[in-house]
Amino acid sequence: MSSSKYKIPFIKTIEAFFAAYKLGKPLHADVMCMRLEDQPDEKLIHMPAYKAGFFRIIHFTKPGLQFKAGEKKHDISSNCICFTYPGKTESWKRLNKLYGTVIYFSSEFLGLQALGKDIEKEYPFFKEEAELVLLLTDEESEEIKRIADEMIAEMHADAIDKIDLIKNELPLYLFKIKRLYNKKISSLSIEEKAYKGLLQRFKKELDAYIQELLSGKKAITPTVSLIAKRLFINSNYLNSVIKEVTGKTASEFIQEKILLHAKLYLLHSNLGVAEIAYMLGFENVSYFNRLFKKSVDMTPTAYREAYIEK
Numbered sequence: 440m441s442s443s444k445y446k447i448p449f450i451k452t453i454e455a456f457f458a459a460y461k462l463g464k465p466l467h468a469d470v471m472c473m474r475l476e477d478q479p480d481e482k483l484i485h486m487p488a489y490k491a492g493f494f495r496i497i498h499f500t501k502p503g504l505q506f507k508a509g510e511k512k513h514d515i516s517s518n519c520i521c522f523t524y525p526g527k528t529e530s531w532k533r534l535n536k537l538y539g540t541v542i543y544f545s546s547e548f549l550g551l552q553a554l555g556k557d558i559e560k561e562y563p564f565f566k567e568e569a570e571l572v573l574l575l576t577d578e579e580s581e582e583i584k585r586i587a588d589e590m591i592a593e594m595h596a597d598a599i600d601k602i603d604l605i606k607n608e609l610p611l612y613l614f615k616i617k618r619l620y621n622k623k624i625s626s627l628s629i630e631e632k633a634y635k636g637l638l639q640r641f642k643k644e645l646d647a648y649i650q651e652l653l654s655g656k657k658a659i660t661p662t663v664s665l666i667a668k669r670l671f672i673n674s675n676y677l678n679s680v681i682k683e684v685t686g687k688t689a690s691e692f693i694q695e696k697i698l699l700h701a702k703l704y705l706l707h708s709n710l711g712v713a714e715i716a717y718m719l720g721f722e723n724v725s726y727f728n729r730l731f732k733k734s735v736d737m738t739p740t741a742y743r744e745a746y747i748e749k
Contacts, residue, residue: 451492469548472594475537488530495523503535518580520573524565540587586612660720663689705743712739
């Protein structure tokens with residue numbers, strides 16, 4: 440059966456996201472600034488995987504969220520920032536009441552396209568290989584929060600020029616974050632940078648292989664040796680580097696990626712469990728079921744029933 444039946448939901452606008460996450464309605468179509476603790480308590484506890492069509496910067500001042508972008512996941516700590524950008528796939532689970540600030544804005548509001556600038560070069564945290572979470576010191580957190588608080592105050596002010604003021608404050612906010620982000624990246628050793636570079640090559644090659652698998656060009660689930668061969672490196676070396684950078688083996692990394700696609704098919708397609716297993720290169724459906732249950736602590740069928748909208 441064609442994989443065209445599978446589609447990750449694309450939430451294009453800030454207003455559509457607010458509706459999906461049960462946040463009410465934003466005060467402006469292209470920008471919204473607010474405190475996390477002011478969000479309604481009835482908002483979703485669990486947000487299934489989706490692709491965003493807007494930018495968002497969340498500054499957490501306290502822990503309370505389990506965040507996931509693709510195969511990368513992180514339990515949010517105090518004083519950290521998470522980034523969302525158009526095309527990014529992410530999901531999360533809220534564990535406690537959230538505290539901090541969140542700034543939403545559209546590409547049009549940021550205005551970089553009109554200036555002929557590349558947003559990924561201008562702001563490197565808005566790209567796939569960027570760090571998922573930027574950790575801050577207490578002082579850095581206070582500086583970032585101060586600018587966000589100013590934008591939040593303007594967002595709720597009665598002044599007719601409040602959006603213009605936010606439009607001028609937002610680049611300062613992004614620039615301050617870029618300085619902190621670049622500081623973190625520049626502190627890495629040559630070896631750490633080389634390892635991270637190999638990780639990105641590994642991820643891109645794995646993604647390319649999985650796309651070939653889903654389109655029928657490949658027939659078996661990817662392995663470390665298969666991906667290492669495509670990268671022209673030794674599989675043991677690849678495994679050791681991935682373990683050093685991510686804390687898990689390349690095999691575990693591949694398994695999580697495959698199971699991520701399995702989850703997305705279960706939630707966003709009408710394909711049967713066996714069809715999904717075969718599409719992902721499993722010849723034995725029973726093995727696929729056992730692997731899924733071992734990782735997720737429930738069968739594929741139970742997972743679909745637990746999370747799919749009724």
